[in-house]
Amino acid sequence: xxxxxxxxxxxxYSIYIGYNTLSKLTLxxxxxxxxxxxxxxxxxxxxLHQATLLSYLSNHKIQTIIIQEGxxxxxxxxxxxxxxxxxxxxxxxxxxxxxxxxxVIGDITGFVASCYRRGIRFIQIPTTLLAQVDASIGGKTGxxxxxxxxxxxxxxxxxxxxxxxxxxxxxxxxxxxxGLAEIIKYGxxxxxxxxxxxxxxxxxxxxxxxxxxxxxxxxSCQYKANITASDEYDTGAREMLNFGHTIGHALxxxxxxxDMLHGEAVSIGMVFAMKLSLKIYDMPQQNLTDLIHLLxxxxxxxxxxxxxxxxxxxxxxxxxxxxxxxxxxxxxxxxIGQAVVIPISSDMVHALLSEKAI
Amino acid sequence: xxxxxxxxxxxxYSIYIGYNTLSKLTLxxxxxxxxxxxxxxxxxxxxLHQATLLSYLSNHKIQTIIIQEGxxxxxxxxxxxxxxxxxxxxxxxxxxxxxxxxxVIGDITGFVASCYRRGIRFIQIPTTLLAQVDASIGGKTGxxxxxxxxxxxxxxxxxxxxxxxxxxxxxxxxxxxxGLAEIIKYGxxxxxxxxxxxxxxxxxxxxxxxxxxxxxxxxSCQYKANITASDEYDTGAREMLNFGHTIGHALxxxxxxxDMLHGEAVSIGMVFAMKLSLKIYDMPQQNLTDLIHLLxxxxxxxxxxxxxxxxxxxxxxxxxxxxxxxxxxxxxxxxIGQAVVIPISSDMVHALLSEKAI
Numbered sequence: 107x108x109x110x111x112x113x114x115x116x117x118x119y120s121i122y123i124g125y126n127t128l129s130k131l132t133l134x135x136x137x138x139x140x141x142x143x144x145x146x147x148x149x150x151x152x153x154l155h156q157a158t159l160l161s162y163l164s165n166h167k168i169q170t171i172i173i174q175e176g177x178x179x180x181x182x183x184x185x186x187x188x189x190x191x192x193x194x195x196x197x198x199x200x201x202x203x204x205x206x207x208x209x210v211i212g213d214i215t216g217f218v219a220s221c222y223r224r225g226i227r228f229i230q231i232p233t234t235l236l237a238q239v240d241a242s243i244g245g246k247t248g249x250x251x252x253x254x255x256x257x258x259x260x261x262x263x264x265x266x267x268x269x270x271x272x273x274x275x276x277x278x279x280x281x282x283x284x285g286l287a288e289i290i291k292y293g294x295x296x297x298x299x300x301x302x303x304x305x306x307x308x309x310x311x312x313x314x315x316x317x318x319x320x321x322x323x324x325x326s327c328q329y330k331a332n333i334t335a336s337d338e339y340d341t342g343a344r345e346m347l348n349f350g351h352t353i354g355h356a357l358x359x360x361x362x363x364x365d366m367l368h369g370e371a372v373s374i375g376m377v378f379a380m381k382l383s384l385k386i387y388d389m390p391q392q393n394l395t396d397l398i399h400l401l402x403x404x405x406x407x408x409x410x411x412x413x414x415x416x417x418x419x420x421x422x423x424x425x426x427x428x429x430x431x432x433x434x435x436x437x438x439x440x441x442i443g444q445a446v447v448i449p450i451s452s453d454m455v456h457a458l459l460s461e462k463a464i
Numbered sequence: 465x466x467x468x469x470x471x472x473x474x475x476x477y478s479i480y481i482g483y484n485t486l487s488k489l490t491l492x493x494x495x496x497x498x499x500x501x502x503x504x505x506x507x508x509x510x511x512l513h514q515a516t517l518l519s520y521l522s523n524h525k526i527q528t529i530i531i532q533e534g535x536x537x538x539x540x541x542x543x544x545x546x547x548x549x550x551x552x553x554x555x556x557x558x559x560x561x562x563x564x565x566x567x568v569i570g571d572i573t574g575f576v577a578s579c580y581r582r583g584i585r586f587i588q589i590p591t592t593l594l595a596q597v598d599a600s601i602g603g604k605t606g607x608x609x610x611x612x613x614x615x616x617x618x619x620x621x622x623x624x625x626x627x628x629x630x631x632x633x634x635x636x637x638x639x640x641x642x643g644l645a646e647i648i649k650y651g652x653x654x655x656x657x658x659x660x661x662x663x664x665x666x667x668x669x670x671x672x673x674x675x676x677x678x679x680x681x682x683x684s685c686q687y688k689a690n691i692t693a694s695d696e697y698d699t700g701a702r703e704m705l706n707f708g709h710t711i712g713h714a715l716x717x718x719x720x721x722x723d724m725l726h727g728e729a730v731s732i733g734m735v736f737a738m739k740l741s742l743k744i745y746d747m748p749q750q751n752l753t754d755l756i757h758l759l760x761x762x763x764x765x766x767x768x769x770x771x772x773x774x775x776x777x778x779x780x781x782x783x784x785x786x787x788x789x790x791x792x793x794x795x796x797x798x799x800i801g802q803a804v805v806i807p808i809s810s811d812m813v814h815a816l817l818s819e820k821a822i
Contacts, residue, residue: 115473115474116473116697139788182540182543182544185540186540189609189615189616190609190610190611193609193611193612193615194611198785199785217579220618221575221579221606221616221617221618222615222616223615223617223785224604224605224606224614224617224618224619224697224698225618225619225697246582247582248579248582251547251548251551252548253548253551253552254551256582257547257551257580257581258547258579258580259579259581259582260578260579260582260583260618261582261583339474339582339583340582427556427557427581430497
């Protein structure tokens with residue numbers, strides 16, 4: 107098992123990564139004030155994993171709140187509904203919430219924890235690969251507004267993060283692969299050795315080899331934890347994490363989050379950002395060929411689907427959070443392992459989007 | 465004019481106190497990114513003060529959101545409604561909100577600022593005495609849940625606080641007096657000299673004498689800023705600010721926030737806490753007599769109204785946030801200017817509540 111300590115302004119906390127890490131759940135403290143726990147999850151995850159989790163907590167009083175499944179329910183109504191139940195359960199400032207699930211569960215639970223009685227503890231137990239390497243780390247919480255994703259949220263750090271790779275045994279292939287895209291991203295933007303290691307070990311990773319998977323998740327969490335701790339409120343370095351996400355988010359918006367998983371959209375976005383990088387920086391064409399080869403081995407898509415209207419895609423790009431003074435900005439690579447954010451003209455984006463895929 | 469600098473973990477900011485302090489409004493910064501401003505207020509305040517404020521901002525693009533008036537509208541629906549309008553106005557992470565009004569406006573605006581796109585700037589311009597000396601300082605934001613007041617909120621510091629005593633010219637007497645209760649509280653819990661100064665100057669304060677009022681507000685803000693900066697997340701010293709509020713909040717709950725202003729309820733609560741202090745600590749009876757005399761000069765009530773059912777009042781006390789392990793806890797005085805929090809048996813509270821008023 108790996109343990110990462112993360113230092114944020116108010117406090118430090120641990121991220122545990124490995125198999126059977128649930129034993130690390132810290133549910134008591136010295137003054138015995140935190141004795142009430144509320145598990146927040148959805149029905150599918152409850153059916154799969156609730157019993158396992160509760161077996162680790164047999165000495166504690168745990169209540170459960172089941173929320174509706176999926177991105178459509180990640181909204182203020184669900185927040186209000188959860189808070190209503192917390193009030194009924196007489197939860198006070200010493201109650202701890204436990205988020206068991208993917209990114210949606212973690213984001214909602216973190217947001218509720220950040221504003222119920224002005225902030226209570228919460229523990230992240232991510233059950234998807236994507237949530238394990240991305241959403242559960244860094245303290246971004248939030249829900250959607252009808253007019254925009256994650257428009258309502260806070261920066262709020264969990265009390266601890268427990269990443270148990272055992273949960274992944276029941277994760278369907280498409281969701282597993284979606285997580286791989288973010289793992290590959292960390293190599294591209296921050297660690298050339300990790301990127302080459304991933305290229306070498308992609309078959310083992312696709313076969314969910316335990317040793318390789320643990321190393322890949324650990325390296326990813328380490329990178330994400332470091333960059334977010336250095337920029338808790340997302341005003342600088344954290345922007346690099348957006349590599350592949352400019353086009354990625356636009357594709358998710360255009361397909362209404364129905365036809366494409368997050369990692370699939372990011373995969374297409376990374377290929378596009380690599381093409382832009384080649385145009386602007388002196389990078390070898392081989393970098394692009396290698397990336398496409400790696401993503402294809404991971405069964406990830408690399409091209410914008412043919413049915414996407416490019417002019418609509420371009421107009422949606424202007425809603426991107428990196429846009430400054432109506433100027434598109436992209437995270438590009440100067441070389442593998444080194445990312446930068448630069449303004450890019452919409453003409454250049456349009457021209458490159460119109461090029462035939464290689 | 466007085467200027468207070470307050471140091472919180474993430475940042476420092478200024479509180480300006482005096483007459484015509486609006487000139488201190490800082491609406492631009494070096495990188496010129498913060499160019500969009502949204503004023504949040506209600507119709508009554510807009511009618512009284514919006515024109516004055518806008519005259520200071522004639523070079524800026526300011527939009528206004530008018531929200532419904534009163535505590536009943538301090539809820540998640542109003543938050544959602546404001547966020548909807550911010551989205552329509554295309555507000556981004558560099559938009560600044562300006563809260564113009566009393567505690568309700570400040571609490572809602574602060575909460576929206578803390579969670580719109582995970583946090584944007586907001587400026588507090590409190591227009592009531594109560595908000596000037598209490599709610600606008602310390603970073604507590606929030607809205608009510610049907611089952612409890614301020615159950616949904618955050619700790620989020622404003623970008624600056626502009627306290628213009630000129631607004632008070634149009635403040636009705638009962639609301640002005642309500643603010644005096646909190647000012648007297650600061651003397652009682654933290655500064656015996658200030659308390660004696662208030663006793664000497666109460667007539668001038670009742671006449672809204674500018675020099676005396678400025679000194680009273682400045683001392684109050686200074687005390688509140690210091691204690692909240694030392695305990696941003698309300699886990700220790702900040703509890704002292706609850707002097708008089710245990711009984712006070714219960715009275716507000718029992719009268720459904722209809723029959724009693726906050727300062728009136730706190731005034732009754734302070735007299736009760738002083739009686740308890742006399743019983744427990746070796747304080748002279750004169751302290752109680754003097755306090756009642758001072759509060760009566762300020763036209764504040766000192767006794768629990770006769771129509772209040774004491775057993776209901778007692779049961780509501782157990783919802784107080786200071787309750788620990790089902791034990792009531794009160795802020796008491798060891799002497800004027802020195803407060804402590806101690807457990808008190810409900811029997812003693814009941815006995816003292818049943819005693820005839822002096």
